[in-house]
Amino acid sequence: MVSTSPQPYDAPTASLFPAQQLLHLRAGGVSVVIDARGPRLPRLVHWGHDLGDASPAWLEDLVIASVPPLVSNVPDEAITLGVLPEHSLGWPGAPGLEGHRGGRGWSPLFTVVEVSVGRSPDGTQRLRVEAVDSSAELSFVLDLELTPTGVLRLRGTVRNDGLSNYALEGLALALPVPSEATELLDLTGRHLRERSPQRQPFAVGTRVREGRRGRTGLDATLLLVAGASGFGFDRGEVWGLHVAWSGNHRTYVERLSSGQRVLAGGELLLPGEITLSPGQGYSGPWLYAAYGDGLDAMSARIHEHLRSRPSHPHSPRPVILNTWEAVYFDHDLTKLTSLADAAAAVGVERFVLDDGWFKNRRDDHAGLGDWYVDAEVWPEGLKPLVRHVHALGMQFGLWVEPEMVNADSDLARAHPEWIMATGDRHPLPWRHQQVLDLDHPGAFAHILDRLDNLVSEHDIEYLKWDHNRDLIDGGHHPGGEPVVHRQTRAVYELIDQLRARHPGLEIESCSSGGGRVDLGILARTDRVWGSDCNDALERQTINRWTQLLLPPELIGCHVGPELSHTTGRRHRLDFRAGTALFGHFGIEMDLTAASASDRERLTSWVALYKRLRGLLHTGRVVRGEHPDPALLVHGVVSQDRGEAIYSIATLVTSVNAPPGRVRLPGLDPAALYRVELLPPGDEPGGINHTPASWLTQGGLTLTGVALGHVGVQAPNLFPEHLFLLHAVKLTGEAD
Numbered sequence: 001m002v003s004t005s006p007q008p009y010d011a012p013t014a015s016l017f018p019a020q021q022l023l024h025l026r027a028g029g030v031s032v033v034i035d036a037r038g039p040r041l042p043r044l045v046h047w048g049h050d051l052g053d054a055s056p057a058w059l060e061d062l063v064i065a066s067v068p069p070l071v072s073n074v075p076d077e078a079i080t081l082g083v084l085p086e087h088s089l090g091w092p093g094a095p096g097l098e099g100h101r102g103g104r105g106w107s108p109l110f111t112v113v114e115v116s117v118g119r120s121p122d123g124t125q126r127l128r129v130e131a132v133d134s135s136a137e138l139s140f141v142l143d144l145e146l147t148p149t150g151v152l153r154l155r156g157t158v159r160n161d162g163l164s165n166y167a168l169e170g171l172a173l174a175l176p177v178p179s180e181a182t183e184l185l186d187l188t189g190r191h192l193r194e195r196s197p198q199r200q201p202f203a204v205g206t207r208v209r210e211g212r213r214g215r216t217g218l219d220a221t222l223l224l225v226a227g228a229s230g231f232g233f234d235r236g237e238v239w240g241l242h243v244a245w246s247g248n249h250r251t252y253v254e255r256l257s258s259g260q261r262v263l264a265g266g267e268l269l270l271p272g273e274i275t276l277s278p279g280q281g282y283s284g285p286w287l288y289a290a291y292g293d294g295l296d297a298m299s300a301r302i303h304e305h306l307r308s309r310p311s312h313p314h315s316p317r318p319v320i321l322n323t324w325e326a327v328y329f330d331h332d333l334t335k336l337t338s339l340a341d342a343a344a345a346v347g348v349e350r351f352v353l354d355d356g357w358f359k360n361r362r363d364d365h366a367g368l369g370d371w372y373v374d375a376e377v378w379p380e381g382l383k384p385l386v387r388h389v390h391a392l393g394m395q396f397g398l399w400v401e402p403e404m405v406n407a408d409s410d411l412a413r414a415h416p417e418w419i420m421a422t423g424d425r426h427p428l429p430w431r432h433q434q435v436l437d438l439d440h441p442g443a444f445a446h447i448l449d450r451l452d453n454l455v456s457e458h459d460i461e462y463l464k465w466d467h468n469r470d471l472i473d474g475g476h477h478p479g480g481e482p483v484v485h486r487q488t489r490a491v492y493e494l495i496d497q498l499r500a501r502h503p504g505l506e507i508e509s510c511s512s513g514g515g516r517v518d519l520g521i522l523a524r525t526d527r528v529w530g531s532d533c534n535d536a537l538e539r540q541t542i543n544r545w546t547q548l549l550l551p552p553e554l555i556g557c558h559v560g561p562e563l564s565h566t567t568g569r570r571h572r573l574d575f576r577a578g579t580a581l582f583g584h585f586g587i588e589m590d591l592t593a594a595s596a597s598d599r600e601r602l603t604s605w606v607a608l609y610k611r612l613r614g615l616l617h618t619g620r621v622v623r624g625e626h627p628d629p630a631l632l633v634h635g636v637v638s639q640d641r642g643e644a645i646y647s648i649a650t651l652v653t654s655v656n657a658p659p660g661r662v663r664l665p666g667l668d669p670a671a672l673y674r675v676e677l678l679p680p681g682d683e684p685g686g687i688n689h690t691p692a693s694w695l696t697q698g699g700l701t702l703t704g705v706a707l708g709h710v711g712v713q714a715p716n717l718f719p720e721h722l723f724l725l726h727a728v729k730l731t732g733e734a735d
């Protein structure tokens with residue numbers, strides 16, 4: 001139903017003469033030099049540090065300077081790496097395009113036929129290169145863009161120009177990184193512990209991060225990063241790549257014995273998944289590539305790019321109350337009405353009813369697919385609750401899991417053929433559920449209709465869109481052919497159609513927590529759920545690494561109950577709230593059972609979030625590199641560096657007492673700042689012994705350079721506590 005045809009795209013139209021095809025794109029402190037003069041596919045001569053104004057002659061010398069000498073026992077011409085690596089040019093690494101027509105046409109050699117450039121209204125510089133291989137009977141189109149913030153976006157499209165079918169097995173694009181990149185960083189994770197960093201040397205060979213889960217994955221590396229030895233948040237050149245796709249994907253780095261290094265990625269196609277009939281094309285997902293001097297600089301370019309999108313949520317991110325860890329499946333109108341009252345009283349702005357509201361959904365064994373309000377639990381429907389929530393001045397949100405179905409559901413009984421399967425058996429159940437194959441037009445139409453009805457009937461402003469399992473044996477009934485690609489496109493289409501019908505609707509992408517965090521889903525949703533783990537200690541690091549790709553306002557982070565049900569740890573409210581402050585802030589606990597003092601304290605935290613969200617959601621994320629692993633320092637600095645908020649958290653007890661000085665990065669070196677504790681992030685009872693003397697005297701005034709390079713003495717903190725600092729620039733320059 002959903003085709004594999006290239007997505008509509010407004011191609012650049014200004015064709016270039018050959019002499020103009022050595023291009024220098026510059027934006028946001030990044031230069032990209034592209035040799036598209038043909039006849040071979042374009043190659044990146046440089047991607048990285050800004051080169052300033054470069055004259056055409058100078059650029060030509062840059063190309064010449066990059067030609068390697070011929071050594072012994074290599075092809076008679078230097079091997080060049082195009083953005084689509086080609087085996088036919090002697091590239092001994094992974095080819096970009098893999099496929100064949102009955103065993104032929106497997107080693108294409110493309111010739112450039114057209115190069116055009118353009119500029120979008122937002123200032124994005126765009127390049128399109130069209131190429132053909134008449135013997136393989138294929139065409140290839142490269143779209144490459146440099147956004148005003150310096151993010152490189154690229155996408156490849158292949159078209160079958162022959163009269164027979166072409167079996168496509170893979171399409172990956174590759175970017176060269178210089179030999180200065182000697183270390184790698186990627187992320188892994190699992191349910192409740194997403195985004196754990198792992199580092200290793202960039203050795204000869206290939207390091208592949210594959211996602212074969214049919215969703216982005218709790219273990220997905222948001223970015224695969226190659227960088228200079230010892231790179232960190234504030235130092236060392238880094239180059240990172242992200243595949244903006246919510247299905248199977250591949251991101252890899254490859255280092256050849258010649259020393260050449262690439263960063264590459266694309267969709268991972270299952271056997272036989274894409275066959276291009278004559279004239280048919282396939283577009284891979286967009287790849288996002290970012291460079292930075294340090295990880296913070298790389299992330300800042302991506303954050304600013306995301307913030308510049310017209311679709312980026314621009315309204316202040318409302319304080320959420322999510323009912324999950326407050327009531328789980330135990331739905332009761334009286335209880336939820338009091339919860340809504342308690343939420344409104346602390347300042348909540350959006351009330352989200354989580355799992356458990358629909359037919360037969362008393363636990364996670366049944367009901368998925370039956371998107372009708374359960375008449376037994378909700379005899380008057382959801383409307384009384386929705387009305388109550390609206391009357392309290394809050395928005396109403398609802399949990400759904402549209403791509404899933406329980407075997408024990410009316411939908412599965414009525415349409416067993418809509419369940420994904422590769423043959424006459426059902427896939428392994430996972431959380432007692434199966435996957436609904438949206439490539440069946442009936443299934444797609446049914447789910448769209450149900451969601452549309454629910455949103456209209458109940459005045460729903462927000463959907464928490466969940467996806468709680470991997471796609472195993474993701475086949476299409478009755479033949480069982482793989483359908484993950486089509487499912488991914490269908491989900492995008494489903495969301496797009498729903499949003500077209502309800503333009504004000506916001507959607508959260510949840511997938512067992514952070515299992516669907518990627519820029520494909522985020523092109524049509526408004527935030528991700530960072531993790532099912534609301535334990536603030538875990539969230540300190542999960543959030544830190546999710547921010548490698550996403551700015552704080554796109555990452556849902558909630559104040560959970562005092563006792564975390566996922567770890568068994570207990571945390572004071574201030575640690576929980578001070579952690580959630582640096583994301584899209586929410587609450588996920590039974591407020592009706594909270595003590596009066598906790599509710600009062602939470603009210604202050606909500607007020608602080610509302611006061612600071614303008615800064616937190618537009619400023620630059622800075623992550624400190626404190627030498628003591630017990631301390632985690634991070635902050636957000638306003639774009640004009642006039643103001644900053646820092647969090648200093650203790651993850652464990654330190655071997656040092658008192659802890660050393662803490663550097664506060666990102667400030668204007670020449671300016672003077674007043675630095676003070678920021679209540680309620682001043683943790684009464686959490687600061688052990690005496691606080692540092694500068695805190696008892698109410699703060700201090702120092703230059704940005706002193707704060708960034710000398711720092712301030714941290715107070716002695718109990719483990720699993722934090723304190724907040726507020727830095728405000730004083731008018732006038734420092735002497």
Ligand code: GLA
Pocket residue numbers: 324354355364399466468510511512513529532
């Ligand atoms: C998933 C989500 C949770 C919650 C439950 C409900 O695990 O990640 O936040 O919504 O489903 O079943």
